[in-house]
Amino acid sequence: MALAEIELCGELIIAATSAPEERLSDDRIDEVLRVEAARRGSECERGRRRGRQEITP
Numbered sequence: 001m002a003l004a005e006i007e008l009c010g011e012l013i014i015a016a017t018s019a020p021e022e023r024l025s026d027d028r029i030d031e032v033l034r035v036e037a038a039r040r041g042s043e044c045e046r047g048r049r050r051g052r053q054e055i056t057p
Contacts, residue, residue: 012029015028
């Protein structure tokens with residue numbers, strides 16, 4: 001398990017150093033880590049990760 005985590009960290013570092021922008025977007029991080037769309041959650045979940053509050057009617 002630890003080796004897999006180290007490999008993923010390495011892939012993130014490589015992606016970050018080769019990215020033209022200052023920071024990687026959430027979508028780019030998910031792409032590098034090969035996160036499936038179903039596991040990323042809804043847009044509300046993504047908003048909460050960015051520090052936004054969820055507004056419910």
